Amino acid sequence: MPLNFKLYSTLTNTKEDFVPIEAGKVGLYVCGVTPYDFSHIGHGRGVVVYDTFARFLRETGWQVKYVRNFTDVDDKIIARANERGMEATALAQEFIEAFTEDAQKLNEVTPDVEPRVSTHMQEIIDMIQLLLDNGVAYVGDSGDILLDTTKVDDYGKLSKKPLNDLIEGARVDVSDDKKTPTDSVLWKLAKPEEPKWASPWGEGRPGWHIECSAMSAKHLGKTFDIHGGGMDLIFPHHENEVAQSEGAHKCKSVNYWMHLAFINFDGEKMSKSLGNFKTIRDMLQLVSGEAIRLYMLGTHYRKQLNFTVDALQASETALEKLYRTLKRAVDLPQTDAQDLEHFYGYLADDLNTPKAQAEMFNTATDLNAALDQNNLEKAAVLKAKLVKMGASLGLLTYEPVKYLKGGYKAAPEGAMSDTDVEKLVQERTTAKTEKNWARADEIRDLLKAENILLEDGAEGTSWVRK
RNA sequence: GGCCGAGUGGCGAAGUGGUAACGCUGCGGACUGCAAAUCCGCCAUGCAUCGGUUCGAAUCCGAUCUCGGCCUCCA
Numbered sequence: 111m112p113l114n115f116k117l118y119s120t121l122t123n124t125k126e127d128f129v130p131i132e133a134g135k136v137g138l139y140v141c142g143v144t145p146y147d148f149s150h151i152g153h154g155r156g157v158v159v160y161d162t163f164a165r166f167l168r169e170t171g172w173q174v175k176y177v178r179n180f181t182d183v184d185d186k187i188i189a190r191a192n193e194r195g196m197e198a199t200a201l202a203q204e205f206i207e208a209f210t211e212d213a214q215k216l217n218e219v220t221p222d223v224e225p226r227v228s229t230h231m232q233e234i235i236d237m238i239q240l241l242l243d244n245g246v247a248y249v250g251d252s253g254d255i256l257l258d259t260t261k262v263d264d265y266g267k268l269s270k271k272p273l274n275d276l277i278e279g280a281r282v283d284v285s286d287d288k289k290t291p292t293d294s295v296l297w298k299l300a301k302p303e304e305p306k307w308a309s310p311w312g313e314g315r316p317g318w319h320i321e322c323s324a325m326s327a328k329h330l331g332k333t334f335d336i337h338g339g340g341m342d343l344i345f346p347h348h349e350n351e352v353a354q355s356e357g358a359h360k361c362k363s364v365n366y367w368m369h370l371a372f373i374n375f376d377g378e379k380m381s382k383s384l385g386n387f388k389t390i391r392d393m394l395q396l397v398s399g400e401a402i403r404l405y406m407l408g409t410h411y412r413k414q415l416n417f418t419v420d421a422l423q424a425s426e427t428a429l430e431k432l433y434r435t436l437k438r439a440v441d442l443p444q445t446d447a448q449d450l451e452h453f454y455g456y457l458a459d460d461l462n463t464p465k466a467q468a469e470m471f472n473t474a475t476d477l478n479a480a481l482d483q484n485n486l487e488k489a490a491v492l493k494a495k496l497v498k499m500g501a502s503l504g505l506l507t508y509e510p511v512k513y514l515k516g517g518y519k520a521a522p523e524g525a526m527s528d529t530d531v532e533k534l535v536q537e538r539t540t541a542k543t544e545k546n547w548a549r550a551d552e553i554r555d556l557l558k559a560e561n562i563l564l565e566d567g568a569e570g571t572s573w574v575r576k
Numbered sequence: 577g578g579c580c581g582a583g584u585g586g587c588g589a590a591g592u593g594g595u596a597a598c599g600c601u602g603c604g605g606a607c608u609g610c611a612a613a614u615c616c617g618c619c620a621u622g623c624a625u626c627g628g629u630u631c632g633a634a635u636c637c638g639a640u641c642u643c644g645g646c647c648u649c650c651a
Contacts, residue, residue: 140651144649149651155651157651269580269647270578272578275578318649341580341581341646342650342651343650344646345647374645377643377644379644381650381651382649382650383650384650405588408590408598409589410589413581414581414582414645415588418587420600421600423600424587425588427599431599435614438613464589464597465590465591465597465598467589467590467598468589468599470598478613479615481615482614551610554610554611558612563613564611565612565613566608566613567612572613574613
């Protein structure tokens, strides 16, 4: 029996008990990136949160199908490719690969399916045809196909925006094609030099929202369990997805909508359009991927996270504490993890990762205490628990000694080599044996200036790179 | 203007009726040649403000202030 859990749904704006469509199974669709640039840490938050969610579901007995798309056919991609004088498909491919690399550095378990618009044209065209057949779409004067938002039941139900308010408050330049300002383009006829695909309405490409309706239906069915994405997608992207999917299939499309809050920077939303974004790559120059992950899971996913480098580095320090503990525990015998009810219970409450983390840190403290008391039996059990909790959150997967020596982050410019460090440590050990404290301290200070900290233990001296 | 959401110690951040988790930082002690690490202990009589409900509120209700987001491409 899988563990029951609660999820806050944007559709009802309440925390709800999750009820699967099919017993024991969860279908999860998340809106991925439009690959025209390097991904920023806001995208990273999405990677980490939904990955953690999928891990949680699997560990608690659910059979999960996790689908995350790439919108690889898009105006911004075309524009950027033109700037660079290259094919749009090549540009998209380049940034899909970059995204995948970043996601791996963040310890993501790759989603089960990563569909792309470019390989789902037939599904998209079929869906547009259905919308036309159902009278929910129309052909505009220019020949583009548009969604008729006035023909959709309850348009605005997800974002809680009454259609009339939207029409009145419309700030968009109303194109001549649109019967109503809120209507959106389903199929856009190609201009010269633009990528294009054949369709019954002429060569062109899909509009922005239809691809997710088509791809989610193909991979998860007309009605599926959970749909995720950033808060900013609620309107218009997800609202239109609902309208299209339900307009085409005549049934409820998504049971639970799980939206992620933003990362802010200097108190303001970080986004590509504002130009104030930090890429995942930038952050990986400063700290390890797991530190970024720990940082992001330290704030609940529905709360805005105001990004600061100081806080990120505090997470790296906190992670070091966990790895120091594991390093001490490295020789303990393997046992099964137990006593995880509380931990999973926290995650089952709308993915409360901060609370789950607290449990992890408390366990580390207990483990250190058990080791101090030389209670190895207790320590082994605690270690198994700690490692298991870490794995659930996508953490503590590094090799502790290597991690503490800085092996999982970018080496700073002109850093002292491991070999040179070892040499000095050797020399200091000799000095210590001779009780030459002055020389020993001198070496320690010298290494400290290189951000290397020495730790004298019963079994000799070990070192850590800060 | 409409609709979301937030304001908790030096910093980050949980907690939604029973007396403030956790992390970083700081302080004291143990340990150490001295350190570091680790452990033990301490650090918000108070949770934006003002009222109210209640035996009891950070948590519920009302008002006010401040901030962020969506309403246009955005995770």
